[in-house]
Each structure stands twice: as C-alpha cells, then as structure tokens.
Amino acid sequence: MLLTRLLKPSLVAYKTLEKYHASTDEHFKARAIQVKEERAELAKHHIDVLWSDYFKPEHVQKYPEITDLCWKAAKQCSKVKQSLDINEAKTLLDLIDKIGDVWTKAGGPTATRMAKQMARA
Amino acid sequence: MLLTRLLKPSLVAYKTLEKYHASTDEHFKARAIQVKEERAELAKHHIDVLWSDYFKPEHVQKYPEITDLCWKAAKQCSKVKQSLDINEAKTLLDLIDKIGDVWTKAGGPTATRMAKQMARA
Amino acid sequence: MLLTRLLKPSLVAYKTLEKYHASTDEHFKARAIQVKEERAELAKHHIDVLWSDYFKPEHVQKYPEITDLCWKAAKQCSKVKQSLDINEAKTLLDLIDKIGDVWTKAGGPTATRMAKQMARA
Amino acid sequence: MLLTRLLKPSLVAYKTLEKYHASTDEHFKARAIQVKEERAELAKHHIDVLWSDYFKPEHVQKYPEITDLCWKAAKQCSKVKQSLDINEAKTLLDLIDKIGDVWTKAGGPTATRMAKQMARA
Amino acid sequence: MLLTRLLKPSLVAYKTLEKYHASTDEHFKARAIQVKEERAELAKHHIDVLWSDYFKPEHVQKYPEITDLCWKAAKQCSKVKQSLDINEAKTLLDLIDKIGDVWTKAGGPTATRMAKQMARA
C-alpha cells in the first residue's frame, strides 16, 4: 500500500518534532533530529516512487495536479529535514492528504487481503 | 502501521511466486527470485520488530501464543527465501493473519489519521 | 556533480547489457542481470533527486520540458530493469542526454575544483 | 560466528558510553551518540537472527529460557539506544553473556578454521 | 568516473565544515556533523575501491607512490570524521589532488560519452 509508506514516516516526523519541542533532554533531542531526518528522507523516497512508478500517463492526463503535488511534497520533505518548525511537517501532511485524494480517485487501493486487514484495523 | 509492513512484503513474495511459475521468461524468473528474497527478508525484519519492540510483557502474558507465532513466522520467511513452493508463501500469509488477530486484540491500530486513510482505502 | 550520477550508472547498465549478450557464461550473465538492476535503480534514484531537489520553480517555468523528461527517464529506468533489450538502455541514455542539455542551460556545472578535475579528465 | 556479532557491537556501545561520559568535547559526544545508536541497532538485529534463525525447536525445548533471554536482550538494545546510562549497556552485556552460555551448551561453535583463528587470538 | 566519487564527497565535507563554522544554528550544526560523517565515509569507500579495484600491479610498479597516497587519504577521511578542523578536510582535498595526478597519468579517464558530458560541463 504505497500511500501508507508516505503517510507513516511523515506522521512520525511530525510527532517526533512535537516531542522534540516538549522535551528538555539533550540526548532525546539529538536522537529526535536523527529520526526526523530519516523519516523525511523515507517519505521523500516513497513520494518519488509514487510519482515515477505508480502514476501512469492516463493518471496525469486525468489528474494533472498530481505532478505538482508530488513535486511540492518531495521538496517539502527537504524542508522538514532542514527545519525544527512543526508547521513544515504539518504542510507535508497536508500535501500527502491531497496526494491521497488523487490516489484514491485514481483507483489506488485494490488488494483485497490488504483491504481486509485495513478494515480490521 | 507495523502490521502492513509484515503483510505487504509477504503478499508480494506470494504473488511474485505465482508470477514466477506462470512465466517462461528466464530474465523475469531470475528477477522474481530476487524480489521474493528481498521481500521475505523484509517481512522477517518487521516480524522481529513487532515481537521485540511492539509486544510488551503484558501482551505476552495475555496472549502467550504471540511468541510462538512470531517465531514460526520468522522461520517461515526463511523457508520462503529457500523455496519456490508457493505453499510456503501461503503458510507465511496464514501465520501473519494469526499474528494480525492477536495484534488487533492487543489494541494494535490506534493512529487516527492513519485510520482515516485506511478507511478511505 | 549530479548529472554524472545519472549518466554513469545508466552507461554501466547499457554496457553490461552489451556484455550480457556477447557472453555465453551463465555465471557471468546472472551477475550482469544483477549489475543492470542495481545501476538502473541507482540512476532512477538520482533522476528523482535531480527533479525534486535540484530543479527549482524558476527552472521549470523556463524549461517546462524538464518535468516530462525526468518522469520519462525515471520510468525508463524501470524498463531497463525489466528488460534485456539494449534499446531500452539506449533510450535511457538519450533521455539523460536531453536532461543534460536542460541542466547545462539551467546553469548546472559551477563548482570550480570539480570543473578543473573534469577539464583534466 | 553468530555470538561475536552480538557481543562486539554491544561492547562498542558500552565503551562508547564510557568515552562519552569521560569527554567534554561536544563534537565527540555527538558522534558517540550516533555510534551507540548504530551498534545497539546492530546487536539487536543479530539477536533477532540468533533467535529466529539459529535456535531450533529442539533448543527451545531443552533450554526454554532462551526465548525470554533473547526477547529481553532485544528490548535492552532499545534501552541502550534511548539512554546515556551506562548501566543499561552493562545489563545488555550481562544478557548476552547468558545467551552465550545457552548458545555454548546448544553446541554453538563448530567451524574448525574459525576455532583455530579464535585459539590463535 | 571513479575520481569524481572521491572528490565530490570530500568537497562536500569541506564545504559543510565551512558552513558549520559560519553558522550559529544548533540544528543546522547537528545536521552538518552528520553530513560530514557520511561524506567522509563515502570518500573513504571510494578511495579503497580505487586502490583495490582500479589500480593494477603495472600501475603500482610505475607509480609506487599510489599505495601510500591512497593509504594516507583513507586515513585522512577518518580524521575528517573525527574533527571539526577544516584543515583536516583541506588536507584530504590535497591528497585527492595528488591521487588525481597519478590517476590521470595512469590513463584514468577514457569513457567518451562521459568525457563529452564533462566537456559540456
């Protein structure tokens, strides 16, 4: 399920930043920066995969906004890496929500066993 | 969502084996073996993470079967790597279904934004 | 020098395919498929980096073809992975040449020490 | 030799923490946290491999404590990652010593060339 | 082009150290240390590859200084990792320049398409 691969690391980056700002423990904060870095990079990788592997010419024709959304989301991942501002992580989540809308319209989720697991969850 | 990380690569391993047996293209088959290898290894890694990070002593006390299920599932990943028999991949999926049952009972899915995405899916 | 990171692995993929077809040694051929796979994946990664990190809105405005070129090149990497047809690897090289033209027009190469090394080479 | 793969990174984590506390150099300390993180993760990976690949049902039947030891050791690796307290690293070493006892009883070391090297060491 | 793989990460390490010392932003500085670490490690890897894969006995016979240059450069990468002193990064660049001289004399650059790209750059 391609989209969870975008959303999960982005959410972890967001929550890690929340914890970072709530903490006064320098060791914890150093580790949080590292976690944020890795997750934002991971989200970026999966945005690239979504754009260049999943979306086909017919998708882009029908939903031309997808190119710009993926581009902005990928660049936003870099901003999350560079910043401690939680608004940057929030902006990333919002962009992924928008990508998720297109992905769903494009017929994203189909695997039935996965769907069953999801429903169960 | 830890469980999708188990299920997704296991499903890919299963489906890759299906395609392997349906194909007569040697290049495709060589690549399929590689995909199966990587996905089974990935599933194994996430089973280990589930067992050693996610499950707490109180889970194991309440659902003592979880230890044996994770152990068997991890070993089953190795069998999937070693074999071209699709039944081995099927057995792995069944074990993950059982782990999924315990995980759900143990209160697995909680993240609301993820849940929304899942529902949408 | 971002562009050499695209071109080098793509060239290796191309040449590896040439050697693959010229060889009758099964061990060599199995290893060649693996090399092709890795290099095409590496090229794909660096195309994604070029597109989402290097190119800025002003580049895309001035050279709107860059989006489509990067997209096609990334998808072409997947074709190189899936195929033994050397024409697919040739098509990838041609796409990278076109990306290289835009990149040069966009002011790509600037680092002077690198440039000196390049000149020396 | 599976056990050295557990012990070596755990020892490095322990010694790195010693050096961390003995140092006043911020750059060194930042790097030490990183080293500790990686080594504890590596130890954790090899504990998982030992548990899910090396130990067979007959081992677990004969030495039922092995499951709990591996589980605690894997969780202890996470504690070493999260903490600057050297006692956490010491506890990990003690757990690995206990795993080592079972592993030796279970017939762990057999490769003769390795044994020769070990003896020489 | 093997040599760019040495030079590029070494240059990034050098420039990252420059930026580190020019900055007062703790988050930026923590990330800069990480970048320096990774790039110096990458340079080290490619120095090892150059030495053990590229250079042949006839090169070493003709240019016996290459062994010592590669050895010193590899060790210098470790110093760059351990230090915030920009002179260590400068020393690494100087050693790579010397390796570059030998490499060029040894007939390093040959790939014509690469050369064309380089010229264009």
Add this chain to the structure above:
Amino acid sequence: MLLTRLLKPSLVAYKTLEKYHASTDEHFKARAIQVKEERAELAKHHIDVLWSDYFKPEHVQKYPEITDLCWKAAKQCSKVKQSLDINEAKTLLDLIDKIGDVWTKAGGPTATRMAKQMARA
C-alpha cells in the same frame, strides 16, 4: 574482532561454492551465487577497513608485507565474485590466514571479554 569479519564471510563464500557445485537445484544455485557475491563484497570491505583503519605506520614499517597482502586479498575478493572456481575462494582463505599471522604478531587480539568468549567457544 576485525579478523573474524574477514574470515567469516570468506569462509561462507567458500562453503557456498562447495554447495553450489554439489547441487543440481537451479533455485538453490541462483541464491548461492548471490550469497557468494555479498560475502565476498563484505570480506573486501573489512579487508579495506583493516588496512586503512587498523594498521598504523609502525605496523607497516615492522611488517611491510601487510600492504601487499591486503591488496592481493582485496583483489582476490573480486575474483571470488567473478568466478565459480572454488580455488579462487581457497586462495582468498590462504591470504586471510597470512593477514591473520601479521595481525596476531601486530598484537591484534586484546579485548578481554571477547577473548573469554572466544576461549569459551
């Protein structure tokens, strides 16, 4: 224990080749080639680390043969990757034995807890 990191993967490469030649199972053989490739690469990496990190100028002065031994061993790893000939893997083991002799003379093994584990093994 640096030397086990050289010896273990080299031994696995050797034994994997033995099993490769003893087998008629094409799936097993494809996986064996992959294992051999990875282990030879791993051995090569650790030979490079031994040479460029562990050995100091005083070692090289006292045991000048170490440079040539490490160089030959690293190149031999590439031969093991390229070949199905078990003699190549045997040659690698012999070179590592010779490196082991120097390493022991150079005072290699010192960590006492490791030594205890080794003795126990």
